[in-house]
Amino acid sequence: MGKVVLVEGSRELDVWPELQNLTGDVMSRAVFGSSYEEARQIFQLQNDQTILLSHVIQSVYIPGLRFLPTKRNNRMKEIDKEVQALLRWIVNKREKDMKAGEASNDDLLALLIESNRKDIQEYGNKKNVGLSIEEVIEECRIFYFAGKETTSVLLAWTMVVLSMHSNWQMQAREEVLQVFGNNNPEFDVLSHLKNCNHDFV
Known part of the structure; x- marks a missing residue:
């Protein structure tokens, strides 16, 4: 990119x-x-x-x-x-x-x-x-x-949905920054992302 x-x-x-x-x-x-x-x-x-x-x-x-x-x-x-x-x-x-x-x-x-x-x-x-x-x-x-x-298509579709719902995108971004800050994401902490899990499930 x-x-x-x-x-x-x-x-x-x-x-x-x-x-x-x-x-x-x-x-x-x-x-x-x-x-x-x-x-x-x-x-x-x-x-x-x-x-x-x-x-x-x-x-x-x-x-x-x-x-x-x-x-x-x-x-x-x-x-x-x-x-x-x-x-x-x-x-x-x-x-x-x-x-x-x-x-x-x-x-x-x-x-x-x-x-x-x-x-x-x-x-x-x-x-x-x-x-x-x-x-x-x-x-x-x-x-x-x-x-x-299948993973490529899923990611593309996720990006399409997020572009259609900019408020979800903003909430997800804020939540990720709040949970991880400037640290790299860790698998064990992903369950703490309530909005991200809710929006995409």
Whole structure:
């Protein structure tokens, strides 16, 4: 948001890219934790994939076209392979780090790996016990992309509602400043925000 210029009066501002970045950061940390930088690469590749997919949707439908080796189809396959490879690398690295006791267990990937490890220990290395690496990758992928999109849309809608009700915006701002002052917000204190919780629930 460093590009924002202060002006008198009101002005339209496109915040969607900033919301996408914010939610991408949050979901990267929630899903992958310490493998955050690698997750940012996945985030960028997925943005590229979304752009290509929007072009496909806007073009004339020709049955079987998606199977032809066009430049767009080839790039979409490349992106999918790159995302799969990055996710596989992150999962394998985290699994190795957890076995060595070097990784924390405070994100979705760690929880999946730990749960999987316990299932295999409890029931043996049977075929239908636990998740395969591919299933762990797919779970992380779905959680990350679905969470990023829904959270971005929720934030955008919250901003729309606040812009329509400036009195709510003022009350929320005053309450946040009163509760937190100049300190960074802390999760435990969020329950003290009565107006914010009431306005948005």
